[in-house]
Amino acid sequence: MSRQHIPVRAKNIVLIGFMGVGKTTIGKMVADKLYRDFIDVDIEIERRYDKTIPEIFAQHGEGYFREIERNTVIDICDNKQCNIVSLGGGAFKQEAIREKCLDSCLVLFLDLSWDRWKERMDLLIENRPVLHNKSVDEVQEIFDERQAIYAEHNARVTTDNLNPEEVADYIVEILKLGWELHQPLS
Ligand code: S3P
Numbered sequence: 182m183s184r185q186h187i188p189v190r191a192k193n194i195v196l197i198g199f200m201g202v203g204k205t206t207i208g209k210m211v212a213d214k215l216y217r218d219f220i221d222v223d224i225e226i227e228r229r230y231d232k233t234i235p236e237i238f239a240q241h242g243e244g245y246f247r248e249i250e251r252n253t254v255i256d257i258c259d260n261k262q263c264n265i266v267s268l269g270g271g272a273f274k275q276e277a278i279r280e281k282c283l284d285s286c287l288v289l290f291l292d293l294s295w296d297r298w299k300e301r302m303d304l305l306i307e308n309r310p311v312l313h314n315k316s317v318d319e320v321q322e323i324f325d326e327r328q329a330i331y332a333e334h335n336a337r338v339t340t341d342n343l344n345p346e347e348v349a350d351y352i353v354e355i356l357k358l359g360w361e362l363h364q365p366l367s
Pocket of ligand 1: 198310
């Protein structure tokens with residue numbers, strides 16, 4: 182698939198990473214700092230289908246969720262520019278989503294270590310069907326498997342020792358440097 186010709190400043194900024202690493206919080210902050218619109222794909226799915234993510238999993242299963250997740254991400258990539266977009270943690274499992282995002286957007290991987298993530302686990306389970314009825318070891322297995330799919334990105338941001346505001350500031354800084362380098366304003 183050939184790379185789409187979207188000016189670098191107009192490309193959507195897509196945040197990927199495991200559940201609960203802060204994609205939504207940080208994405209909103211980056212959007213505010215850059216005066217851009219923010220889309221959380223899970224919230225967009227809930228809006229479009231008028232059901233919560235746990236309801237979609239419970240009523241239709243994960244396969245159906247993945248299908249509407251794919252359609253929603255591809256639709257956003259095809260029809261939006263300049264947005265900050267946070268993807269669900271499992272979205273990059275789908276090749277069609279990976280290809281579309283890497284083709285038309287700038288993909289930033291929010292990288293949190295397992296040790297830091299584990300500290301947040303209890304707060305995250307309720308709204309994440311993928312984590313339901315799993316032991317800590319089983320969750321760690323999913324966490325480890327997912328690292329391979331997140332390896333496809335344009336830039337990685339290590340978040341272990343930074344608070345969300347610091348991560349957002351860092352992202353804005355690297356975006357501005359990248360934009361200036363690839364598409365100077367004057
Ligand atoms: C999922 C992550 C969730 C949501 C769904 C499945 C996953 O998004 O898309 O529950 O498979 O990792 P967050 O990463 O925003 O929690």
